[in-house]
Amino acid sequence: MTITDAPKIITRRFDTPDSHTITRYEETGGYQALRTALGSMSPAQVAAQVKDASLLGRGGAGFPAGVKWGFCPPGVWPRYLVVNGDESEPGTYKDRLLMERDPHQLIEGVLLASYAIGAAQAFIYIRGEMALAQERVAKALNEAYAKGYIGKNILGSDxxxxxxxxxxxxxxxxxxxxxxxxxxxxxxxxxRLKPPFFPAAKGLYMQPTVVNNVETLSNIPWIVSNGGETFAELGAEGSKGTRIFAVSGHVKNPGVFEVEYGVTTFRDIIYAPVYGGGIRSDRALKCFIPGGASAPWFYEEHLDLPLEKATVDKAGSMLGSGAIVVMDDTTDAVAACLSVVKFFSHESCGKCTPCREGTNWLEKILRRILDGYGRPSDLDLLMDVADNISPGIAWPPKQTTICPLGPSAVSPLASALGRFRPEFEAHIARAARAEAASAPAQAVGLPGGVA
Amino acid sequence: MARFSPEHLETAREIIARYPRPKSALIPLLHLAQEQDGYVTDDAMRHIAELVGVTPAEVLGTCSFYEMFKLHPVGTYLVNVCTNISCMLCGGEELLAHASERLGVAPGGTTPDGRFTLEEVECIAACTEAPCLQVNYRYVTNVTNDDFDRLIDDLAAGKLDHEVPPHGTLARVRQHIPADRTAGIVPVAEAAVEPAWMHANEAPGAGGDA
Structure with missing residues (x-):
């Protein structure tokens, strides 16, 4: 079992009930990174530490944060920093905890990032449904203003x-x-359609804008305090540091765990007693989603892959948003597939036709298959619709749409149909049998009525 | 009451002043309207349009995109049951069916006494505590049918009033930027200069390790 003794970086205060208060934060080293940066580091040096850390974005796409900061065109002002706290990918549960339990860590990360890029203003965008996170962040901001950590001439500096x-x-x-x-x-x-403009060049108010995820920014205070190189000593070649994974579904001990990248495997995080604890009722594993609802599914043969971006990418899926959803052998693959497709269909914004229409039809066809009204031609029809959203149905996906939401609905479908096609066919055969059984009643009185 | 009350108007002005462009305040102001009236009224949208300098149609355009904004009255308690994959695997659909039976309304419906509205919602980020639900955006996790019945009883009896405010109220703590601490929020054009600190600690001997 490869469970490492790597330090907890962003969840280290989670065990104390008052971890969200400024008192606890200051007592446990809070705002020291900001003091260090303002006292002795130039903005470029802060940015260099983050680049040295090779901190991958924790939102889903996994793009290096330090590189992203560097994309802002020189000499164009003002710049803005936007924090993406709109966590809502099914299975994903980490940013809400970071905002509720350690809002000051996020705020310090925001202050350091804004210092490094030269932001004129920063916005923390929190998902609407997260009332407690909003409450905690609002309170933390008020406290930080009162203590001189945010606002004019922070800690006496420029x-x-x-x-x-x-x-x-x-x-x-x-x-x-x-x-x-x-x-x-x-x-x-x-x-927005891109290219031509990416947010780093033209974002908020068409000004250079860096958009970073909550978990990404929560790592910055530790990186500035301990050095980017120290951070990069943790983890694996292509994925440095630690990462929060939420393990949910059919496991004995569902939970949110911060683990070292690359060293821990899927088997560890699903089966180890300190993590997922194994499949509930000791049943067999059917499949698991390795990185959020938009990731292609993994199976038994993928269990020994390390939690590391490059390896998982190569194996045909992604670590995405750090959401591992486990399904045991009692799971109906068609029902699970419908659940995920239904989500994307519901959340399609309606801007691009292939996604707006396509995800809707995928949902309807899957529902009729599951309800016992499927037609033999439905499986080809599903793939045809999917191909119109994501040509070739390959991984990584191509898209006929502006953003990856449409193709995200195709991934679970391609996974389920590819691996569990007989289950779809069984539901469709059920429909055929029901039709055959009802036929004689309709044919009563007709000469030569069919059996 | 549908336009902002004097107290809410003051809050609305404070929120608008936090953005380089007034229109950015639209979503927070729609939440404020919903907090005041329980849903977003036509008059509130007109008032918001006046405050941020857009047309009422533009306010409706934004408002109608987002699921949380209700254009018609809903129950005092909005009960949102999640049926996405993690919850679905752990009984979310069965919980929704039970909720529907207990409240006597289909998802989307409101009880005749106007107290409860039931909704089936997409992932609310509590996947390791499935099945889960929210009441007026307050979490209830690992919910059994019995838990659900108790929850409804307690809500109806007013026992949870201190935890669950009426529909429309999100954070009960508001951000305030003290006038003497603000860095100065200005329109985009007025901020088109390099920030003062961009070359801080660069000079040799300033303590940097460049």
Whole structure:
């Protein structure tokens, strides 16, 4: 069992009930990274530490944060920092905890990132449904203003910035960074076409904007305090540091665990007693989602893969948002597939036709198969619709849409149909049998009525 | 009452002042309207339009995109049951069916006494504590049928009033930026200069390890 003694970085205060207060935060080293940075580091040096850490974005796409910061065109002002706290991918449960239990750690990360990139203002965009997270972040911001950590001439330096809490109102698509920017401008949360412009060049108010995930920014204080190279000593070649994984579904001990990247395997996190604890009732594993609802499914043969981006990418899926959903052998693959497809169909923003229409039809066809009204031609029809959303149905997916939401509905479908096709066929055969059984009643009185 | 009350109007102005462009305050202001009236009224949208300098149609355009904004009255308690994959695997659909039976309404419906509205919702980020639900956006996790019945009884008896405010109220703590601490929030065009600190600690001997 490869469970490491790597330090907990972002969840280290979670065990104390008052971890969200400024008193506890300051007592446990809070705001020391900010003092160090303002006292002795230039913005470029802070950015260099984050680059040295090779900190991958923790939102889903896994793009290196330090590199992202570097994309802001030089000499164009103002720049803005936007925090993506719109966590809503099914299975994903980490950013809410980070905001509820350690809001000051996030705020310190925001202050350090804004110092490094030269942001004129920062916005913490929190999902609308997360009332407690909003409460804790609002209180933390008020405390930090009162103590001089945010605002004018922070800790007596030249560094001045306002950090504003903004919040959504129920739309998964707003987790896509350009949709989030639209939402923050007061519009419908629909993604922007890109290229030509990415947020780093033209984002909020068409100004250079860095959009970072809550977990990503929560790592920054530790990196600045301990050094990017120290951070990079943890983890594996392509994935440095630690990562929060939420293990849910059919496990004995569902939970949220911070583990070292690359060393821990899926088998560890699903079966180890300190993590998932194994499949409930000791049943057999059927499949698991390795990185959120939009990730292709994994099976028994993938259990020994390490939790590391490059390896998982190569094996045909992704670590995505750190959401591992485990299904045991009692699970109906068609029902599970429908559940995930239904989510994307519901959350499609409606901007691109292949996604708006396609995900809706995928849901309807899957529902009729599951309900016992499927037709033999339905499986080809599903793949045809899917191919119109994501040509070739390959991994990584291609798309006929502006953002990856549509193709995200195709991944679970391709997984379920690829591996569990007989289950779909069994549901369809059930429909055929029901039709055959009802035929004689309709044929009563007809000469030569069919049996 | 549908336009902002004097007290809410003051809050609305404070929120607008936090953004480089007033329209950015639209979603927070719609939440404020919903907090005041329990849902978003036409008059509130007109008032918001006046405050941020857009048309009422633009306010409706934004408002109608987001699921949390209700254009018609809902129950005092909005009960949102999750049926996404993690909850579905652990009995979320069965919980929704039970909720529907207990309250006597289908998902989307409101009880005749106007107390409860039931909704089937997408993932609410409590996947390791499935099945889960929210009442007015407060979490209840690992919910059994008995738990659900008790919850409804307690809500109806007013026993949870201190934890669950009426529909529309989100955070009960508001952000306030003290006038003497603000860095100064200005329109985009007025911020088009390099920030003062961009070359801080660069000079040799300033303590940097460049």
């Amino acid at each position: 560094y001045s910035i306002d950090v504003v809490m903004a919040w959504g109102a129920g739309a998964y698509i707003v987790g896509e960074e350009t949709a989030l920017i639209e939402s923050l401008e007061g519009n419908r949360g629909m993604p």
